[in-house]
Amino acid sequence: MSKASAESKADVDPGVLARARARVLGGASQAVTEPTPPGVVAASDGERVWLLSAWPDGATPALLEEYDTAPMPLDRSGQARRVLAAALRCCWTRLDDAPWPGEAAPVQAVLEVYGGMSRGDAELARRWATGELRRLSDTGWLLLDEAAGVVRPGPRVALWPDDSLGPLRDLLRRLPEPPQGVIAGE
């Protein structure tokens, strides 16, 4: 939480303002043609560009763990990450590439993959996963288009350093395939 200087917008450095907006809005998008202020990571998919706050020296918030500092509290983090893995299994089809921008995949396929990963009531698992998809979409990890029923990786996956992706690639190769019938049915 930081004190904002709301007054005299003209005096504020546009870069500072853009960084503040990126923090407050959690990754706002703008057209590619807009200028990108310095000090932010710009994740572009060709049409839009998402401005994400950058950390110094290529560090990620995972560094907090090394300093025994509690990260941002997250309810049911395990479930959220499993849903993220299921979504990446469907959207990140060329695993040798970077996960961003990935490809759009139907939400039904993601729910099927997640249902195959979990145990118990399948209907309940789908409902949990739908909620997690929305939360992941709110925090910029996925881009969920509920009207079209498709999901694709969010801009924040572009912040993953490439050398930390090895175990995730191995995991996604092991995960079950999305059922072809669902994709064909779309």
Place this chain on the structure above:
Amino acid sequence: MSHPSDPTSDTTPTLDDALVGEAVLGVYRQMFAALARDGGAVVDDPELVDVAETLLAAFADAGEEGLSREQMRYVCRRYPTEVFENRLRVLRGLGAVREVFPKPNQLRYRASFTSVVGLMFVRRMMLDGGQSEMHRLLALEQLNVADPRMTPAQARDGAAGLARAFRLWSVELLTLTNGTIEELREQAPKLWGTEEILQRAERLHGAILRRWPQLDRACTDLRTAIYAYGDASRRAAARLSDSAGTTRNLTLLPPETWRTFARTASRDDLAAVLEGFVFDAPAPWHEPSAVVQAVEDGPRATPPRPAPPRPSVPDPGLSDDTGGDATATERLRAVAEQALRGRDRIAVEDLLTQDWPTARRVLADLSSAHLHPELPYRLTWSDGLAVRPDGSPTWLSPGTFERTDVKHVAAPRKAGADE
């Protein structure tokens, strides 16, 4: 109604008790200031009023016969004698308690109705302050104005009295507004619900003006007094809420006020509390390794793999080969035989002719052979100590290493046959 100092309890009065008592006395003084002959004439202890109330209640129960002096003393037995005598003298002197018949040596007394009503008024004023009395007065005036027997002179007097009361009230509020915030906070209950009083007063004002248009001068006075009061109370409330807002000290306003604010305020008003603050968007971080970990820790669709099957052949159990021990014994035997070289005994110092690391190893092996329960060798030491400044071990106890089965000539060969 609580009287602050109970004479029957022996607890020492605290400062809070003193404050409560002082507040009660303040109300008494204010109410009877107009009647008092001098400043010391009003009671200086709230307890004295309780005496009077007890007495009057007893008179009400006693009926038309009244009470004798002894009965009065009995009713007031909780209070000290001098307090009781003092109160009785004052009440008799002012006529609140009178003889049943105005004769000398009258023993029975009765109480005055007016005093009881006056005391009720006092108690009510103390309970809810002058504000509710103002409500009552306004309601009464409203009834009076509607009364067909009311004359314009009476209406003018009533309006003038109300105007005076409102002026004094607003002056008091202004004084509070300019005083300390703590005092304002204490007296704040006087401010609540003023809207209703204002509406009531304006209705009354309208009624008087409609019925007697010739009273417009008195009504103008009343109207300005009402508006002055409204301004003063709004300013006091504004000061209170301003200081509460800037200090963020939530105790400056009563909890009911905060609750009302939370229920009735618009979204913009509520949001204004944190205006000027920027909150980061929720941004949990999912590290790729954390994603992998979560998937691996998650519940599995398929049960975990069963344990590998047991072999079908029967288990032979533990092996007989304990290993190692026999070779160690053989090595010790070889070392011992090499040291003895066929002899039965040999002095230890003859064995330690080489450098100390070698000698140390030989000595350790000979000691092991001596201690081994199955090997027929013995190491004995004598008590002497030879100092050899230029020798390899610079000091030495003479000792012998010998075999214990000297009778068996072919001991080495026998040992070899044991193999």
